[in-house]
Amino acid sequence: MSNLVTDIEIAQQAKMKPIREIAAEIGLAENEIECYGPYKAKLSNEAIRRLHNRSNGKLILVTSINPTPAGEGKSTVTIGLGDAIKQLGKKAIIALREPSLGPVMGLKGGACGGGWSQVVPMEDINLHFTGDLHAITSANNALASFIDNHIHQGNELEIDPRKIIWKRAIDLNDRVLRDIVIGLGGEKNGVPREDHFEITAASEMMAIFCLAKDFRDLKERIARTVVAFTVHNEPVTVQDLGVEGALTLLLKDAFKPNLVQTLEHTPAIIHGGPFANIAHGCNSLIATKTALKLADYVITEAGFGADLGAEKFLDIKCRIGELNPSAVVIVATIRALKMHGGVPLKELHKENSEALIQGFANLKKHVETMEQFGLPYIVALNRFTGDHSSEIATFDKLCREQNIPYALTEVWEKGGRGGNELADKMMSLLSENNNNQTFAPLYEVTDSIEQKLTTIATKVYGADGIKLSAKAKKQVQAIEDAGWANVPVCIAKTQYSLSDDRTKIGRPDNFMISIRELKPSVGAGFIVAYAGDMLTMPGLPKRPAAMGMDLDESGKVTGLF
């Protein structure tokens, strides 16, 4: 699509409405929003309190097949579906995550959709937006500094410097910060120890922020967060350090959801930003809940494929937040399915229905997963201009044979209009399933940690089971002994494969999921399990996206995508 206008050019030419108008359209009074420039606003605490007793709209989750370098356009479809539902005269709000500077400066780009299905102002949203990620990073690192300072100043709590589980965070891709030694240079510089930076999107502070129901819950979660263990192996919490008030204070504005709009002026609430491969992958609970009060249809997205974002959305966020999703959209493209069928990126332009049939198995697995959760779904086949009609016909045949409902979308090219078919079919699905109450998480929190991990590995990933490392086994025991086991599990795993090996595309079988390590996230309320070699701090590619970015004297931005 190199001869078309770029996403940023479309976004820059957009005629945005003042955000006050967008807010007014969804019934928010002028004093219920706090403007950040003319096109961004935060919803005030008063607004959220006022809405509290309203009934909820319907929640639609958008997920996808396992991502490939071909691109799937999940955000684009989410935005386009919102616009299309609005075109039907319905009240729709889109609820997304905030982009991270790591991918923006690195490789993947932002998270504002593309083509004619974008949220705007995309330059602001993709850069610092309203500063939420920076506030979360500050709270995360302030806590780290308080821990090390406590040790340096006499260590009254007897923290064992080898048993600190709270890591520092930065909202960048920076591999050299994965494993570091701090506190060098003599006694004025504190106590030397090994430390680690995670990307903010993977931090427990981000998870706490995204799963807290309200301010009180936010402070309570922060207070009970376990940051380290003493020399006697007793847990040390934030409350022990006496800084839960200050850390909550650092999040006081960030915690207010952000309101922006799509190119077609559909309201979008963008708030919180955990990744789905190394964290729980959904926008904030407070944003989703607020959106459900304000609209009849809330379209939200969970990161990467349904094995990661959707599973965590359903098993973690919906459980903790008592959300009841109504339906799911599973996004696929011909190109990506052909890659799952073994076609390299360079060959994707060639007709290859054989590969499509092969790669379809990846989509099929995610369809089965949604069925296991008891949720009605529609597959969105996100059309690219180079798709061959014979391939579309093959896709149609496969869906008919397997009784998979689908809709073609062309939202990249046409905006909401390109999502008409999907919106229509979604409306039918929702009215058919009007009283659908069959959604349930896949496991009980009272299942053992191994049971929970096994359920996800077998039912969602299609694995034969799990293999715990010796270290992980010890950690399972320790978590159970501490009484922290009865919570959901959050598996960190590659997004590229259903397995924990990124090279196994399509629908792999005969594999086990290796759990290398576990970490109790007591404040967030889940246990993190690290599968395969998944790291919580990404690196930059040889030529970072930043090298193509510029800003001229008039303030015009280029190279952001």
Next chain:
Amino acid sequence: MSNLVTDIEIAQQAKMKPIREIAAEIGLAENEIECYGPYKAKLSNEAIRRLHNRSNGKLILVTSINPTPAGEGKSTVTIGLGDAIKQLGKKAIIALREPSLGPVMGLKGGACGGGWSQVVPMEDINLHFTGDLHAITSANNALASFIDNHIHQGNELEIDPRKIIWKRAIDLNDRVLRDIVIGLGGEKNGVPREDHFEITAASEMMAIFCLAKDFRDLKERIARTVVAFTVHNEPVTVQDLGVEGALTLLLKDAFKPNLVQTLEHTPAIIHGGPFANIAHGCNSLIATKTALKLADYVITEAGFGADLGAEKFLDIKCRIGELNPSAVVIVATIRALKMHGGVPLKELHKENSEALIQGFANLKKHVETMEQFGLPYIVALNRFTGDHSSEIATFDKLCREQNIPYALTEVWEKGGRGGNELADKMMSLLSENNNNQTFAPLYEVTDSIEQKLTTIATKVYGADGIKLSAKAKKQVQAIEDAGWANVPVCIAKTQYSLSDDRTKIGRPDNFMISIRELKPSVGAGFIVAYAGDMLTMPGLPKRPAAMGMDLDESGKVTGLF
């Protein structure tokens, strides 16, 4: 003053005007500001461009004696003077630096003034404000990640990992990050090397941000910044890495000055935040220049005593920005002067005119320094309620004997009304010196590095000269060889003493200034010289201020000061 209301209580009870009104009062159109909530705004690029050809108001610098634990109230006097000038019916704007989370969470508190002379909303200004410091931190650390990534990805530029002078930054006090080793854990994690974090307020990115004239200058300064040397000892710049566009882009909103108000609704522009002990200590040039276009009187503050902030304001900022300050206020208190006379903090409540006479020597030195710069001045004696009238009489006598003009201020207690005397005397001083053009920096940039350092050490600090370490001598040579010597010098030195030894209070004599190390800040346009044991990353005290902070369910903040 423990039985009085606290600063935060006064600030919380303030009736702020909408920031749109404040903007309108200084002639800004509604579309020339970008609101960040109802009480904060950024000035748009268009506004700054429109004002460009206007004539300038008069620039008044507020500085002080060397700070002591007794507190001097320099920000408070700056704000009170602005309010007092406004009470005279004149157009006044206050130009301040942005607070850093390091001191806010640590010990010193924020930088919003105190009592009835505060800028508001103080909670927002003291926490993340409009996110400028976070944007600067992001740009700083993105650059660091690009450097390490370049090395990891093949090191085409042949950067010597031992010769990287660009440091990482964080806006917190965190001593364990002063000396670290990064890139550990194997080849996937980059190349191991020693690294260092500075507080953002001490970073070169902050200095560049604060000294750039406009966007073009900002990008040019970033582009020419030297970050490392090759294995052949050749400098490596940001431009060599190709990321000056992306880094400037990260600063696109931060670079717009912030507008807030005082408790008495005087406009205040708060922008940029380098410390004066470990950096150049003044708010941004673009903020000062913009304020000068909008008001007849701009009252600005430089950090710590006149030996640090004022010297750098005059020798670095005024030179680079071609600013012509009209007058100076030197803030002193009876309590602080008594401390300089040897009285410990606990004994300050007792009458002690002898100590006051002793400690007065510190004030006298700063007075002499301002005379050397050719600037008219007034001493502001900032009255505390516990000051003894006999001490005030002694102070009066000393000033008369030595022909030092002074005014009593009670702005903490009375707001602008408490600054009437100071404002009146300032107006007289400015009309007397209406055609004063005698201000000049103390040295020429063409002087040798040693000459420049010696000039500051002898004329401003009162030292007998400077002593360069062996390392510093080599660095002087290297900087001269590279052709980077013809710029101002920025000395990092303790704020507590005129010397480089924090225990030498009052007016020490018979001392040398030890220069331990130098660093060329090619982008900022100065050479940093580190005196004594001054560090660019502060630590936290045993009981950080954070431990006293809280936020209740209604959103009410306590413990911030």
